Amino acid sequence: MKTVMLAAAFVCATALSAGAQTATTSPMPAPKADADKNAPLPGANSFTEGQAKSRLEANGYANVGALKKDDNGVWRGTATHSGAQVNVSIDYRGNITRN
Numbered sequence: 001m002k003t004v005m006l007a008a009a010f011v012c013a014t015a016l017s018a019g020a021q022t023a024t025t026s027p028m029p030a031p032k033a034d035a036d037k038n039a040p041l042p043g044a045n046s047f048t049e050g051q052a053k054s055r056l057e058a059n060g061y062a063n064v065g066a067l068k069k070d071d072n073g074v075w076r077g078t079a080t081h082s083g084a085q086v087n088v089s090i091d092y093r094g095n096i097t098r099n
Contacts, residue, residue: 039095042072049075052090059096061088 047055052075053064060081067077067090075090086098 036093036095039093039097040072040074040089040091041093041095042074043092045069045073045075045090045092047075047090047092047094055090055094056088056096061086061096064088 049067049069052067056064056079061079063080065078067075069075073092077088079086079088081088081098089097089099091097
């Protein structure tokens with residue numbers, strides 16, 4: 001009887017630890033929706049100016065100038081990318097576009 005109980009406890013512990021491992025893995029980012037190719041998308045943008053700037057810098061942009069949110073909720077400004085000054089925009093989904 002003890003052997004059966006120990007075996008059952010081992011199986012439960014193994015199953016629980018495997019479940020815990022999958023619960024702590026980082027979720028994969030969602031694939032971009034088809035609408036993203038139409039970016040920048042209008043919508044209620046919850047990014048702060050600092051978050052928008054950080055997103056640009058994390059994606060290879062430097063010398064990010066002052067960003068301003070337009071009437072469509074899109075952050076717009078200037079930055080340097082690959083040595084060239086470019087106009088950039090970031091929509092509510094975080095899509096970065098150059099215009």
